[in-house]
Amino acid sequence: MTDQALIQLVDLHKYFGDLEVLKGINETIKEKEVISIIGPSGCGKSTLLRCMNLLETPTQGQVIFEGVNILDKKVDPTLHRRKMGMVFQHFNVFPHLNVLENITLAPILNKLMTKAAAEEKAIGLLERVGLGDKVYEYPRKLSGGQKQRLAIVRAMAMDPKVLLFDEPTSALDPEMVKGVLEVIKSLAITGMTTVIVTHEMGFAREVSDRVWFMYDGVIAEKGTPDDVFNHTKNPRAIEFLSQVL
Amino acid sequence: MIANIVRIWGKYWMIFLEGLWNTFWIALVAIAIGTVFGTLIALVRMSKRKGISSIAAIYIEIIRGTPMLLQFYLFWLGLPYLFPTISNLACALVALCVNSSAYVAETIRAGIQAVDPGQREAALSLGLTEANIMKKVILPQAVKNILPALGNEFVVMIKETALASVFFVGELMTAFKTVQSNTFLALEPLIIVGLIYLFITLTLSNIMKVFERRMKAND
Numbered sequence: 414m415t416d417q418a419l420i421q422l423v424d425l426h427k428y429f430g431d432l433e434v435l436k437g438i439n440e441t442i443k444e445k446e447v448i449s450i451i452g453p454s455g456c457g458k459s460t461l462l463r464c465m466n467l468l469e470t471p472t473q474g475q476v477i478f479e480g481v482n483i484l485d486k487k488v489d490p491t492l493h494r495r496k497m498g499m500v501f502q503h504f505n506v507f508p509h510l511n512v513l514e515n516i517t518l519a520p521i522l523n524k525l526m527t528k529a530a531a532e533e534k535a536i537g538l539l540e541r542v543g544l545g546d547k548v549y550e551y552p553r554k555l556s557g558g559q560k561q562r563l564a565i566v567r568a569m570a571m572d573p574k575v576l577l578f579d580e581p582t583s584a585l586d587p588e589m590v591k592g593v594l595e596v597i598k599s600l601a602i603t604g605m606t607t608v609i610v611t612h613e614m615g616f617a618r619e620v621s622d623r624v625w626f627m628y629d630g631v632i633a634e635k636g637t638p639d640d641v642f643n644h645t646k647n648p649r650a651i652e653f654l655s656q657v658l
Numbered sequence: 659m660i661a662n663i664v665r666i667w668g669k670y671w672m673i674f675l676e677g678l679w680n681t682f683w684i685a686l687v688a689i690a691i692g693t694v695f696g697t698l699i700a701l702v703r704m705s706k707r708k709g710i711s712s713i714a715a716i717y718i719e720i721i722r723g724t725p726m727l728l729q730f731y732l733f734w735l736g737l738p739y740l741f742p743t744i745s746n747l748a749c750a751l752v753a754l755c756v757n758s759s760a761y762v763a764e765t766i767r768a769g770i771q772a773v774d775p776g777q778r779e780a781a782l783s784l785g786l787t788e789a790n791i792m793k794k795v796i797l798p799q800a801v802k803n804i805l806p807a808l809g810n811e812f813v814v815m816i817k818e819t820a821l822a823s824v825f826f827v828g829e830l831m832t833a834f835k836t837v838q839s840n841t842f843l844a845l846e847p848l849i850i851v852g853l854i855y856l857f858i859t860l861t862l863s864n865i866m867k868v869f870e871r872r873m874k875a876n877d
Contacts, residue, residue: 505777507777
């Protein structure tokens, strides 16, 4: 962890119609930091994550990424999204492209790399996550765990500054969870800035630098894993943890 | 009667086959041009700007909310004001193209909207531009939804061309009318024409079934 701020969330509010889902979030994510967001379903944790790369547009507030408020009308969010990888609960791999094309599509279209360089990098990454023998397969032939590892590699191929994970193991069969978590963990310990919305408490406790517990649109408790899991005084957090641990 | 049918087919088969050919190419041209304009209309319809989108919506509602026969008459009566020498066939073709463009636009829109929204989100998160998202991620997947529906639209169009016989444009129903006035027999040539329609629509639907099965196998 360094002290350089990568993402700052300033007074972030989000409404869906009349429903206030985020009720004023003020937080800073530092470079190389690993943050787990936990909390009961419907508390706004996925919405908060999706506000960081503007898949949801916050109703009010600022998202400052590398010193730039990306909500500013003059800023093109596309350019900033290229530096923020995202991994989804339902993988969202491209079914009409093979594994290699899934990964190289964006780097080539965004003119970040030549085709040859993108493919070389993709194959290297695939080998790292144990998909070295699936380069030319189509996603329909992959298991859920393999699809999610492909999705992680696809995000990594853009050389992002931060990886955002939205419940990456919630749609997986139990026996697939471990492999995917190991890949995420291996990225996190090599210094990739990571924000992960998760229900895997063991993972959050083991890998995070900080844990945010969200409840009803606010971050109700935060701190080191030890602070949140062992010493919280917040009644909502105590109740939640007693149910999931 | 069967003897009559055989006799009429023996004598007038050229007229029927010419009618079949005309029906086929008129429907094909209508679908082809309708697909080009239908795609454009669908893109306009899906525009985020309400004003632009509602223009396409109004167009689609007008075309789909009025009878095909009325649209034939509309262009048959209206177009000669702009082009005094325009033929009946050209008027009928324009009407069919306009009609199919509206139906195809809705087909294409439905096909695009049936693509999982997660695909668009994944593409956005990778920093693709809107144009690239459409071209490289959404449309290649939407085509699988759209093509079978377009095939159905072609079959519908083959049957719709029959209405154009009101203006004697030379398709199958016109062939029926020609043979009827030559032989003073109505039911027999009608049965022949009916069988030809059945032959062509059944053939097309079977081709489409094979095609769809192939596409599914590739999924």
